[in-house]
Amino acid sequence: MAKVNVFIKKDYIDKLGDAPILVEYNHEGENWRFNTQLKANPTLFGCVFDPDIDLYKLTALTTLTPARKKRQLAHNAVLKSIQEKLSYIIEVYTTNKIAPLPALIERDYTREENTSTIKSKSVNDWYDEFIKCKEGTIGDGINAYRATWRHFKNFNSKNQIFFLQDITKAKLEQFKDYVKAQGIKGAGIHKQFKNLRVFLNWIETEFEEVEVPSCYKKINVKARYGKPIGLSVNQFLQLYNVDLSAFPELQRTRDLFVFGVSIGGTRHGDLKRMSESFRKHGYTVDQGVITYFERKTGNEHQEVLVNRFGQEILAKYSKFPYVPTNQRMNANLKSIANKLKWFEIKFLPRYNEYGKLVTVEEVPLKDILSTKFMRKTAATIDNYLGIPIKTSMSRTGHKTFDAYSRYVDINKESMEAANNKWDEMFEKASDSRPEGA
Structure with a gap:
C-alpha cells in the first residue's frame, strides 16, 4: 500500500x-x-x-x-x-x-x-548554489562573496529573511546599519551591497521564472575611492637601481616587485602561483611570453610579452625566486622604502557610504608601500609612457575604464610631462607665427 x-x-x-x-x-x-x-x-x-x-x-x-x-x-x-x-x-x-x-x-x-x-528555495539555498557556481570561475575572488554572506547570516540569525520575497528595503537598510556596526566603512559598505547585487542579478539572469525583489537597487550606498597611489617613473627606477646585494631577501622582494610591474602589475596571489609554476616546470628567457589566469576574476592574460626589465630578472636567477607571503613581502617593501628615504607625504582620504569626505590621513610613502602598488605602478607608468589605454588595460587585466582609472596615479611627474608636450607645441606655434602677429 x-x-x-x-x-x-x-x-x-x-x-x-x-x-x-x-x-x-x-x-x-x-x-x-x-x-x-x-x-x-x-x-x-x-x-x-x-x-x-x-x-x-x-x-x-x-x-x-x-x-x-x-x-x-x-x-x-x-x-x-x-x-x-x-x-x-x-x-x-x-x-x-x-x-x-x-x-x-x-x-x-x-x-x-x-x-x-x-520557487520554494530559501535564501540560504540560493546563496549556497551561487557560491558553488562561482567557485569554479573566480577562484580566490570567491572569498569576498563568502565574507558578505557571513555578515548577512549573522545579521539574519533570527531568520527574518528566509525567502527572496522577504527581502525588503527596510531589511536591507537594517543590514547596512549592522555592517556599519561591525566597523566596515565607506567603500567597504558599498562592497557588501555590490556582492548582494551580483548574487541577486545571478538569480534573475539564470532563473527567469523567479521573481527577485528590486528593492536592493534603491539602497543609497555610493562607492568613492581616494586618489590612486602608484610609484612614479623616477621612484620605480630608484627601486630598480638601489643596491641591495647585502640584503638578499630584500633584493629578491625588489626583483619580484619589479617583475610584477613589468608584466602589467600582477596581484600577489597570481605572482605566487606563477612562481610555483616556474619553479616546478622551469622557464627560459627565450620563451619571451607568459600566460596566466587571475585567481580573483578568472581573467586570462594570454601570451604576455616579457620586456627587458622582466627578462633581466628572469636571467638573474637560475630558478625563479620563491614568493614570500603577502605579509612578509609587504614588510620587506617597507624596509626598502625606508632605505630609499621615501618620506614624501601621501594623503589618504576616507569617505562614508554616501561618498562624503570624513577624514584625510597623512602618511609617508615608506609606510604604505605594498604589493598592491604593483598594479597601480604598472598602470601609472603605462599612462606616463603614452601607452594606449586599451593596451594598458590588457596588460593590467581591467575590463572597464572606470576600474582601470582607479589605478592610474596622475602625479606631478605625469603632469610635468603633459606640460612639456604643451611647451613643445607652443614652440612650434611660435616658430610658425608671422612677425608682428
Whole structure:
C-alpha cells in the first residue's frame, strides 16, 4: 500500500540547531526518500499528520516569535505543495491500474522538480548554489562573496529573511546599519551591497521564472575611492637601481616587485602561483611570453610579452625566486622604502557610504608601500609612457575604464610631462607665427 511520511531527521542537527525535513514514500516494501531542502529546529517544531487536511505539517512545541511563526507558515505551504503533488501522481497511477512503485513515482515527481522547487528555495539555498557556481570561475575572488554572506547570516540569525520575497528595503537598510556596526566603512559598505547585487542579478539572469525583489537597487550606498597611489617613473627606477646585494631577501622582494610591474602589475596571489609554476616546470628567457589566469576574476592574460626589465630578472636567477607571503613581502617593501628615504607625504582620504569626505590621513610613502602598488605602478607608468589605454588595460587585466582609472596615479611627474608636450607645441606655434602677429 502506498504511504507518504514526512518527518524531521533529528540526528542531523546543524550549527544553528536545525535539522532537515525529509519525505519518505513506501510501497510494498520499497521506499524512496528525499530532502525537501527545508529545515526546522526539533526543539521548537514537531512534524505531525493532520487528519483534517490529510497532510503532514509542522506544529509548534512552544510559543513562537513572529519571525519563527512566519517561517512555520512558509514551511507548511511548501510541505503542502510537495504532498499534493505526490498524491496527484500516485492517484494517476492507481486510476490507470499501474503499481505506484517508488522508482516510478520518483521519476515522475523529479521530472518537473526543478520548476517546482526553485520557487520554494530559501535564501540560504540560493546563496549556497551561487557560491558553488562561482567557485569554479573566480577562484580566490570567491572569498569576498563568502565574507558578505557571513555578515548577512549573522545579521539574519533570527531568520527574518528566509525567502527572496522577504527581502525588503527596510531589511536591507537594517543590514547596512549592522555592517556599519561591525566597523566596515565607506567603500567597504558599498562592497557588501555590490556582492548582494551580483548574487541577486545571478538569480534573475539564470532563473527567469523567479521573481527577485528590486528593492536592493534603491539602497543609497555610493562607492568613492581616494586618489590612486602608484610609484612614479623616477621612484620605480630608484627601486630598480638601489643596491641591495647585502640584503638578499630584500633584493629578491625588489626583483619580484619589479617583475610584477613589468608584466602589467600582477596581484600577489597570481605572482605566487606563477612562481610555483616556474619553479616546478622551469622557464627560459627565450620563451619571451607568459600566460596566466587571475585567481580573483578568472581573467586570462594570454601570451604576455616579457620586456627587458622582466627578462633581466628572469636571467638573474637560475630558478625563479620563491614568493614570500603577502605579509612578509609587504614588510620587506617597507624596509626598502625606508632605505630609499621615501618620506614624501601621501594623503589618504576616507569617505562614508554616501561618498562624503570624513577624514584625510597623512602618511609617508615608506609606510604604505605594498604589493598592491604593483598594479597601480604598472598602470601609472603605462599612462606616463603614452601607452594606449586599451593596451594598458590588457596588460593590467581591467575590463572597464572606470576600474582601470582607479589605478592610474596622475602625479606631478605625469603632469610635468603633459606640460612639456604643451611647451613643445607652443614652440612650434611660435616658430610658425608671422612677425608682428
